[in-house]
Amino acid sequence: MKIEEYSFGEIVVNGKKYTSDLIILPNKVVENWWRKEGHKLRIEDLKEVLEEKGIETLIVGTGYSGYMEILPETRNYLEKKGVKVVSAKTGEAVKFFNKLSKKGKTAAALHLTC
Numbered sequence: 001m002k003i004e005e006y007s008f009g010e011i012v013v014n015g016k017k018y019t020s021d022l023i024i025l026p027n028k029v030v031e032n033w034w035r036k037e038g039h040k041l042r043i044e045d046l047k048e049v050l051e052e053k054g055i056e057t058l059i060v061g062t063g064y065s066g067y068m069e070i071l072p073e074t075r076n077y078l079e080k081k082g083v084k085v086v087s088a089k090t091g092e093a094v095k096f097f098n099k100l101s102k103k104g105k106t107a108a109a110l111h112l113t114c
Helices: 043-051 072-080 090-100
Strands: 003-007 010-013 016-018 022-025 028-030 057-061 084-088 106-110
Touching: 003 090, 010 022, 022 043, 043 072, 043 106, 057 090, 072 084, 084 090, 090 106
Parallel strands: 057 084, 057 106
Antiparallel strands: 003 010, 010 016, 022 028, 022 106
């Protein structure tokens, strides 16, 4: 998977444009990703990531301006499962994803606005 372009509210992954938050797994994109509590990332919001075997790194795009927060219990849970968590504003997260996805099983959970 390669993210080709990102701007506020819009992202292009492998030639397809998306206009809502999404999760990128090594072999598929989960569209229309919703969180239980908008700008707080909870473990139950990452069901698809947890079901994917062998994810080594999760890149979290916290939004254009960085408003989405990863709750400490979410980060701790993932790290105990052996998943490294990298978070940044979505523009930077895109760069991290494109770099790290070439090196191992990487997933991304991206908030496209705020």
